[in-house]
Amino acid sequence: MTKTSRSLMAVAWCVLSITSAWAWPDKAVTIVVPFPPGGGTDTGARIVAQKLSVKWGQPVTIDNKGGAAGQVGADFVAKAKPDGYTLLMGNVGTQSINPALYKKLPYDPDKAFVPISLVAELPLAMMINPSVPAKSDKEFITLAKSQPGKLNYSSSGAGGGPHLAAEMFKDATGTFIVHVPYRGGGPAITDLLAGNVQLSFMTVLEASGHVKAGRLRALAVTSEQRVSALPDVPTLAEGSIPGFNSISWIGLLAPAGTPTSLVEKMSADIREVVEMPDVKNRLIDLGGIPKTSSPAEFSKFIDNDRKRYTAVIKTRGITAD
Template sequence: MRTKIRMLVAAALAAGIAVAALAQPAAEKYPRQPIRMVVTFPPGGSSDAVVRMLLPRLNESLGQPVIVDNRPGAGGNIGTSVIAKAPPDGYTMGVVAAGALSANSSLYAQMPFDVQKDLRPVSMLASIPFVLVGNPAVPAKTLKDLIARAKVHPGQLSVAHGGNGTAMHLSIALFSQMAGVKLVEVPYKGSGPAALDAIGGQVDLAMVDLPSALQQIRAGKLTAYAVTTPKRLSQLPEVPTMSEAGVPGYDSTGWFGVVAPAATPTGAVARMNVALTEALSDPVVQANIRNLGVEPTPGSPEELASFITSETAKWAKVIKQSNIKID
């Protein structure tokens, strides 16, 4: 009898283990419901456009719909705060640009979140090159000529940018510091209006993102002095980098990545990273993104975390030296 009981117990235990083993993958499966992707800029912008290009591939890979939720405002702080305060269950993530992840902590006296404590990096998404352009009537035709003219006539050349505290604003600050020039900065609400006023002659120069100026440069309506990236751009191979053109070591690139609430499970972060990497590696998707003037740049969570740390330190120095503050 005891032997029979032991056999029954052993069989029951074995069955229980088998059931548990079968049930475990289902319990750990992610995702099991739609995922909200908060985009910290309005519809139509570069980050929003890139995300929407990725949606078909993401939906297919994840087996659940990814739903875009645009939450713009305060240099990305509003949307990023929504992400930071969301339940850390893997079903809210967000696309956040360089400002909110690296510069805003030095620009704003008070922040509604702490990047290091409240957010978990998921993946780098894309980078956006900037280009320093000018009205063709400006006498200087090269960056070295422009710098020389600015030094002879300090405070006379005006330069537009996409708004106070934006990456374009900080790119101008970095340029002025490294080149040793003083320019009259004119903030605009976005790159598009800044580029248009440079074409119209209301300002001499503009620091804008590539999508806002590419066609006007090609049409000869704007002079392109230099791109802000370490390497030349495939879209403008004839335009030198800042480093090549007279400001050695200059590097300023707009970028955005995907982050999640800090306590989001590792499995969810890893799964989303794989889905994003696969989508960004698709040749058709890459071509569509590059047509926007944006470069797909997938990467691991660890790479994004390291990049955020280095960018935060870099821009903190620039902001302090230029005494830039946002109320």
């Protein structure tokens, strides 16, 4: 192939890429949530999908593919055609924690996806069943220390953000609380509501409705500042653990190889949607912190976040089992 031929092919590819982005979408778009319905990632995805459907003039459906701490859904998207019709609502677990936690994943986390944009940061809340005799984080710590190994806590999965937050809490307070992992935030919350476990760390997105209805009690939030959805709930940092900070997040990604022009269009559209007053207010009311980014910013964010969790996992000796 001559140099001229190669140049013409490159130009043709660029034109095709731009044309594809301009025509997209001409059919339904699927956002894969790699967890069961009911969790924070699922809730955030549905809020955004509704507006994107209007923006794009095509249905935007949610496909919940839970399993293996998000690996099943992430792998499905990693192997999907890079045409913008199958996207991943990833989170801190799928993009930052799993690569540090598992020696081998069914996909290469560095090469399988192209980041599109952050959607929201999701602070965590320290939640207990109302039957537990504790009104504050300090009272719970005293209770746990008096009954080592007798209290249980649920999480959305071994090695997930809530699990790591709970283990950091245990390490900082010198308590022994038994971990009971579930396949997603929904089932973990269900057993907390039933009183089968006493404690769970979950996103404020997941917690706020249960707190307002009196079904669960929030003892603290894990962010550095209080959140507007639970304004009367103190932070762990201002209570029993100065400096404590553990925030989850959600963001949209596409399979590697998706045309750059299409990725940039989707990123701009997500920014527009998340900045809509009703979307922003829904995320805030549910405990999220709306936050978007460019593809490059999101890529850097994931890299830094992964390094932080790699250090935590190694220091704490945390495994996926």
